[in-house]
Amino acid sequence: MKYIVHKAYWDYEKEEQWLNEMSAKGMAFTDYSWCRYVFTDAPNSQYIYRIELLENLPTHPESIAYLRFLEENGVEYVASYMRWVYLRKPASEGPFDLYTDIDSKIKHYKRINYFWTFFMIMEFVAAFGNIAIGITNLFIGERLGNFSYGNLIIGSITLAFGLLFLALDIPIRRKIKKLRQEKAIHE
Amino acid sequence: MPESSERGALTEAVLYILLALYTPMHGYRIMQTVRELSYGRVDLGAGTLYGAINTLLEKKWIQPVAGELDSRKKEYEITNLGKSMVEIELARLKELLQTGKNIVEGNKL
Numbered sequence: 001m002k003y004i005v006h007k008a009y010w011d012y013e014k015e016e017q018w019l020n021e022m023s024a025k026g027m028a029f030t031d032y033s034w035c036r037y038v039f040t041d042a043p044n045s046q047y048i049y050r051i052e053l054l055e056n057l058p059t060h061p062e063s064i065a066y067l068r069f070l071e072e073n074g075v076e077y078v079a080s081y082m083r084w085v086y087l088r089k090p091a092s093e094g095p096f097d098l099y100t101d102i103d104s105k106i107k108h109y110k111r112i113n114y115f116w117t118f119f120m121i122m123e124f125v126a127a128f129g130n131i132a133i134g135i136t137n138l139f140i141g142e143r144l145g146n147f148s149y150g151n152l153i154i155g156s157i158t159l160a161f162g163l164l165f166l167a168l169d170i171p172i173r174r175k176i177k178k179l180r181q182e183k184a185i186h187e
Numbered sequence: 188m189p190e191s192s193e194r195g196a197l198t199e200a201v202l203y204i205l206l207a208l209y210t211p212m213h214g215y216r217i218m219q220t221v222r223e224l225s226y227g228r229v230d231l232g233a234g235t236l237y238g239a240i241n242t243l244l245e246k247k248w249i250q251p252v253a254g255e256l257d258s259r260k261k262e263y264e265i266t267n268l269g270k271s272m273v274e275i276e277l278a279r280l281k282e283l284l285q286t287g288k289n290i291v292e293g294n295k296l
Contacts, residue, residue, distance in 0.1 A: 052234065066237055072260050073215050073233045098234035101200050107238070187198050 003027060003039040010168055012051045012084065012112070019049040019086070032079040032086060047088040048096040053111050054083045083115070102183045109176045116169035123162030130155030197276045203229055204239055204249075205273050211252045211264035214240070248272055 009015035019029045019037075028042035029049060056063045058080045067077050067085070074093055078086040089096040099105045134151030137144045197205075200221075207220040217240075218231050231239075240263065243249045248269035252262040265273070 069214055069237050070233050072213065073218065073236075075233055095230065097230075097232045100230060100232035100235045101198060103198070104232070104235040104238050108234070 001041050005037045005039065006035055007037060008035045010164070011171075012053075016049060016051045019051075023047050023049060023088075029078060029086065029088070032081055034081070045091050048091050049078075049086065049088045050096060050098055052085050052087060052098055052108065053115060054085055055111060057083055058085055102179050102187065106176055106179050106183070109172055109179070113169060113172045113176060116165045116172065120162050120165035120169060123158045123165060127155050127159035127162055130158065196279065197272070199225075199229060200231055200235060200239055201243070202273070202276055204231075204236070204243065205265055205269055208249050208263055208265040208269070211262045213260040213262045215260075217263075243269070 007018075009018070022029060022039060023042070024045045026042055026044045027039040028047055029037060030040050031038035054060075054063050054066070058064075058067065058077075070087065071077065075087050075089050075096070078088050080086065087098070099108055130151045134148045134155060137148045137151070142148055203221040203224055204217055206224060207217050210220075212220065214233075214236060218233070218236060221229050221231055240249070244251070244263075246268075247266055249263045250266050252264050
């Protein structure tokens with residue numbers, strides 16, 4: 001039996017937790033497209049799920065080599081979205097973590113940090129451009145045309161997205177900082 | 188030895204991977220072997236292992252085994268350079284262990 005759930009997640013770690021909770025209830029996640037999760041019946045807790053941000057798109061040769069390596073190690077590639085991949089491993093084969101030392105954890109979080117920072121900067125540039133044009137035009141009596149409010153609306157929306165990406169990135173930055181502190185005493 | 192200037196400690200994961208590769212083996216066997224060698228304490232994640240293998244290949248501390256073409260799984264083995272790195276590390280650990288024991292057990296230094 002197939003189940004389709006529409007849901008939006010911004011935080012990949014919460015998303016991962018949810019997929020594992022679904023798996024515990026006997027719903028094994030099998031496919032993803034934008035905000036659409038497909039599940040099929042499976043014994044309870046058959047799989048452990050992990051989400052990873054790859055360095056390249058899944059179609060890139062380096063990603064293909066990595067995913068093949070994972071497959072050889074019993075890790076199944078389930079689905080992808082942009083550079084994000086959904087992976088799973090049968091729970092019977094023991095714990096499943098992709099990154100087990102501080103260095104490689106930092107490396108993965110840094111990748112996610114750059115990912116959100118990139119989108120945040122794009123949104124902020126668009127927001128300030130639009131707001132600046134809108135306000136300038138208002139101050140000169142809309143001599144450039146009757147479009148100020150359009151700019152201000154677009155500016156506000158992009159600003160909100162910029163702030164959202166910032167909010168997503170802050171916990172990632174904190175985690176990197178914590179791991180770096182940890183690294184000063186532990187491996 | 189081109190990298191004799193490297194004096195830093197090896198990570199536990201790297202040292203165990205190098206030790207495992209005294210016998211040529213592929214990725215999955217490395218994970219199992221490291222788990223066995225460390226009595227279950229060191230459980231390498233596949234992502235961590237993949238990164239470490241690539242770094243060690245780049246440094247030429249390990250190399251792919253030239254072998255059967257039809258084998259799908261790549262096997263790796265330690266190089267002579269890798270072995271000398273392990274020896275340096277073991278000497279460092281021996282010194283550390285001795286000094287630590289002397290102080291903790293209150294022996295004369």
